[in-house]
Amino acid sequence: MELTRMTAAELSAALADGQVSATEVTQAHLDRIAAVDDRVHAFLHIAADSALAQAADVDKRRATGEQLAPLAGVPVAVKDVFTTFGMPTTCGSRILDGWHPPYDATITQRLKQAGAVILGKTNMDEFAMGSSTENSAFGPSHNPWDLDKVPGGSSGGSAAAVAAYEAPLAIGTDTGGSIRQPAAVCGIVGTKPTYGGSSRYGVVAFASSLDTPGPFGRTVLDAALLHEAISGHDPMDSTSIDAPVPPVVAAAREADVSGMRIGVVTELSGDGYQPGVLSRFAEAVEVLESLGAKVTEVSCPHFKYALPAYYLIAPSEASSNLARFDAMRYGLRVGDDGTRDAEEVMALTREVGFGAEVKRRIILGTYALSSGYYDAYYGKAQQVRTLIIRDFDAAFGQVDVLVSPATPTTAFGIGERADDPMAMYLADLCTIPSDLAGNAAISVPCGLAAEDGLPVGLQVMAPALADDRLYRVAAAAEAAFTDRWGQPLLASAKG
Amino acid sequence: MTTTTETLVPFTEAVQRYDPLIGLETHVELGTRTKMFCGCPTAFGAEPNSQVCPVCLGLPGSLPVVNRMAIEYTIRIGLALNCSIATWCRFARKNYFYPDMPKNFQISQYDEPLCTEGWLDVAVGERTIRVGIERVHLEEDTGKSLHVGGATGRIQGAEYSLVDYNRAGIPLVEIVTKPIEGTGADAPVAARTYVTELRDLLRSLGVSDVRMEEGSLRCDVNTSLAPRGSGRWGTRTETKNVNSLRSVERAVRFEIERQAAVLDSGGRVIQETRHFHEDTGTTTPGRSKEEAQDYRYFPEPDLVPVAPPADWVEQIKAALPETPSARRARLQAEWDLSEADMTALHNAGALDLVAETVAAGATPADARKWWLGELARRANEAGTELADLAMTPAQVARITELVSAGTLNDRLAREVIDAVLAGQGTPDEVVEARGLAVVSDEGELTKAVDEAIAANPVVAAKIREGKTAAAGVLVGAVMKATGSKADAPRVRELILQRLG
Secondary structure, rough: OHHHOOOOOHHHHHHHOOOOOHHHHHHHHHHHHHHHHHHHEEEEEEEEHHHHHHHHHHHHHHHHHOOOOOOOEEEEEOOOOOOOOOOHHHHHHOHHOOOOOOOOOHHHHHHHHHOOOOEEEEOHHHHHHHOOOOOOOOOOEEEEEEEOOOOOEEEEEEEHHHHHOOOOOEEEOOOOOOOOOHHHHOOOOEOOOOOEEEOOOOOOOOOOOOOOEEEEEOOOHHHHHHHHHEEOOOOOOOOOOOOOOOOOHHHHOOOOOOOOEEEEEOOOOOOOOOHHHHHHHHHHHHHHHHHEEEEEEEEHHHHHHHHHHHHHHHHHHHHHHHHHHHOOOOOOOOOOOOOOOOHHHHHHHHHHHOOOHHHHHHHHHHHHHHOOOOOOOOOOOOOHHHHHHHHHHHHHHHEEEEEEEEEOOOOOOOOOOOOOOOHHHHHOOOOHHHHHOOEEEEEEEEOOOOOOOOEEEEHHHHHHHHHHHHHHHHHHHHHHHHHHOOHHHHHHHOO | OOOOOOOOOOOHHHHHHHHEEEEEEEEEOOOOOOOOEEEOOOOOOOOOOOOOOOOOOOOOOOOOOOOHHHHHHHHHHHHHHHOOOOOOOOEEEEEEEOOOOOEEEEEEEOOOOEEEEEEEEEEEEOEEEEEEEEEEEEEEOOOEEEEEEOOOOOOOOOOOEEEEEEOOEEEEEEEOOOEOOHHHHHHHHHHHHHHHHHHHHHHHOOOOOHHHOOOOOEEEEEOOOOOOOOOOOOOOOOEEEOOOOOHHHHHHHHHHHHHHHHHHOOOOOOOEEEEEEEOOOOOEEEEHHHHOOOOOOOOOOOOEEEEEOHHHHHHHOOOOOOOOHHHHHHHHHHOOOOOHHOOOOOOOOOOOHHHHHOOOOOHHHHHHHHHHHHHHHHHHHHOOOOHOOOOHHHHHHHHHHHHHOOOOOOHHHHHHHHHHHHOOOOOOHHHHHHHHOOOOHHHHHHHHHHHHHHHHHHHHHHHOOHHHHHHHHHHHHHHOOOOOOOOOHHHHHHHHHHHH
């Protein structure tokens, strides 16, 4: 029984049956991290001691006969954007180097309460701005399928950790695709829940109206188990929805799409899409049809404006959210030698502490919110957002879910797009509409692109609070593909 | 000491040549138990940075949650100021960098205030001015900077600054008037009276302790001038640091005198923020509006819109207390006072004290007499407000009761007041401890009267002849013999009986 190859669901069962202890499971994953992470660089902080202490606690409680949550003793990696008491939180930025938050994010707290063992904090693009982890101040993570390729981003460390068997589960955040895009290019499952379905309290904000925490797993069921564990109303987050958590685990187990109406989004294909991605996507649609789904094509005419609208709204909010990093209360402080006033120290610290992409977006957002430009930029982008929501509403009047490729291309090479922000931004072309609308979406592996042998993701999109539909469709597709391939996709990775 | 080199035009001349236009922006810290967006306490004067949490410190990842009570208080204020209450509105972020602002943006309201378009009637001299209320909105207070090492306590010249975030996140309501026209020479008084009336209103609503000296009520005063009768309003200045009612009046007065001089000399009033100096009664330039910040307001994405249900607003409206002006009118009628009497009572800050004393059983006349007379004199001597004397309305009521029962006379009552103010106990305890009660034992009194008659046979004879005015001498003798503890009218009666 190789513990790091087991799914979270399998580990959960083995732990419950007493076949294995949480300490053994945790140690196995720490060993795996020690063996491969110098190459993958998924982690910014490895919390070996606290992980083993948590595991020992779970073992002790289980020994007393206590009824534990499904994830008790199952390891999880947490994106370094969630506050964690007792561990650093950097957001991949120099400006937070050395900051130890005095409080846990709601999701950190829920993971601890469920007995999930937090292995450490994963690498990310600085403040979640990027699609490759190359914007991390601490160096990029590497795609376990090909170490010269990016693992996607911004939650690239979390995706790489799961794909490299360093953790069975990981938590990320999705603002423009930061869970689904890395999941797609690393050949694993990643979900952006409905906005407000998972708490943002303790998630260091990039764009408040978009940021959505969500799960990564190697299987659809694993992602559902983690999704369920972290979701639900949080009174500390005003935008948290006070409604029951959709039955995602049950839906993942049912995996039945017969009679479901599935819409293929016309606008999310064509020019700029890698042929190997499009052919895998077409095959996935055929598979769903063969499983009894009714497939139609649906037009969402305003999706083509989603990317520009996103690059006004997200930087605008970011310019304000990131204003608090000013050296006054925590984190980096530069130039405080007694000769400079507070304003100069703030400016110097921000100059040194922020990377190029973060500065670019702060400047973009500051400009878009400026008096005289607000209506033309931020105001107009919000109108576009409303039109995109209407496109979704109209589409979901006809079909139960929408599907598209999760990304236009497979993983690109490290350094390949680093100097071309526009090319980098295009990586989120398919994922951004769901973020702007606040509804739910998932990426599930649907094969390898013929031209490069790298994984392709199928994106499924559902209306807000219908997250269970994602798991129903993704689990059905996963089962059919696994049958066809004879093994999970990830098993074919070289690493 | 701040000096000014400004040229001024004497006030009476200035208002002969110019019409003043004033406007007031008042900030009120709400008296909610907890802060605007977190559960931290709001008590004044705590150890610096002891009432803070991740939310009001703006730590990365923290999020605000609106305090429902702060919304209710703001609606209460809006309704009392005759405003419309928004059915749907949002908070906005006001972005600017300052070390006492934990997030470097302030959660405020911008183009969607909770309350709009109201008014407050203010009595200035003989007339009533209806002051238009532009808006009432809700925001969070900032922390407080303490600049150490400089001469002025301001940031210029300071060696370093300390920041206390206890105040950060305390709910703050901003009440903005429309421009107030037509007050002429009364402009400074009108400004002061408006703030006074507003303060009393807020206090009656129970939404704030409205203490200007603790900063829970803060005022910015806008002033501009037009050549008399022209209606061509000049540039306005905004005066900050106006921290008392008296300062409101002085600040307006000074700005009128200063701006008149600028305009007289053919100059141009600069649009700027000015700083009021309590010590000299002058204003000096602060930051100029020309280098004003662009606050980049946008709707606060961490909060959901506020949509107060109509029935909730109705409930709040139904529960509003009587306004201070309505209450004054009612009490004036109930107590049968003249307009001037009522104004005197109000200006002395004795209205509530008298009302409470009446409620505790005193007659309105007695309550007024003691508070405006003896007690006002004591407060004046001690340099404090009436309300701050160590004497409760209930105690005053008890003293008037003792007087009308004949237990105390006025002189003894004053002695009791002295003792109570000196912290020697309640009126009853003082009377008991000092044996101050009037001699009312008829036997004892009769004995003292007989002794006085015997000792003054000439006076006694005059009285017997019908010259009753002479009784005063005997009364005085009896009072002296009893150590002034006798009830003088009763003594007089006894004397006349004996000699009648």
